Amino acid sequence: IEVPTPVDRPVVEFQLPPTTVLSLDMSDLLLDLQSYPHLSAKHKLTIIEAIQSASKQFDINPLILYSIIHVESSFRWWLVHATPSTKDKEPALGLGGIRPSVWGDQLKSANIIQVKADLFDISANIHAIAYVYDQLRSDPMHKSATNHDMSAMLKYFGGDYIEYFNRVNSKIIQLTQHRLYKD
Numbered sequence: 001i002e003v004p005t006p007v008d009r010p011v012v013e014f015q016l017p018p019t020t021v022l023s024l025d026m027s028d029l030l031l032d033l034q035s036y037p038h039l040s041a042k043h044k045l046t047i048i049e050a051i052q053s054a055s056k057q058f059d060i061n062p063l064i065l066y067s068i069i070h071v072e073s074s075f076r077w078w079l080v081h082a083t084p085s086t087k088d089k090e091p092a093l094g095l096g097g098i099r100p101s102v103w104g105d106q107l108k109s110a111n112i113i114q115v116k117a118d119l120f121d122i123s124a125n126i127h128a129i130a131y132v133y134d135q136l137r138s139d140p141m142h143k144s145a146t147n148h149d150m151s152a153m154l155k156y157f158g159g160d161y162i163e164y165f166n167r168v169n170s171k172i173i174q175l176t177q178h179r180l181y182k183d
Contacts, residue, residue, distance in 0.1 A: 036075045050123040054130035067171035072097040077122045093119040096129030
């Protein structure tokens with residue numbers, strides 16, 4: 001399935017400088033989305049556009065947002081995430097596993113959502129992920145982190161689960177491999 005390029009966006013081709021050792025762009029993410037058979041062409045385009053927009057708005061590398069979504073939901077925007085058996089915990093929702101009881105008021109104030117159900121909207125959820133990640137990245141660094149992005153990922157999942165960071169990082173590495181290694 002090919003996702004059409006919007007007509008109002010001209011394709012610009014350019015030559016990379018000879019000192020470039022690896023180059024990725026949004027088309028690499030779009031190519032990877034082909035491996036998710038539950039996504040229609042429209043969904044894929046919506047995901048790419050929302051990641052691009054949220055990445056720019058919150059100054060987050062698109063590979064990070066993309067990889068968090070892969071780890072959290074495998075791009076299933078309708079997902080209601082399982083919660084511990086504790087009655088007082090509301091389930092996390094959508095692509096990024098956003099808990100409305102924790103982030104809802106801030107997301108409403110930031111005009112990202114209006115109601116909890118908006119977290120099932122692909123674009124709104126991706127912007128919510130970026131908002132939450134940006135907030136966590138600006139917090140004091142997690143004790144197990146070596147940089148602010150790692151810290152944000154550990155806090156995003158909660159606790160001290162280095163494996164969560166490793167899973168996100170593994171997806172980032174996997175995304176670079178098709179450019180790095182020749183078939």
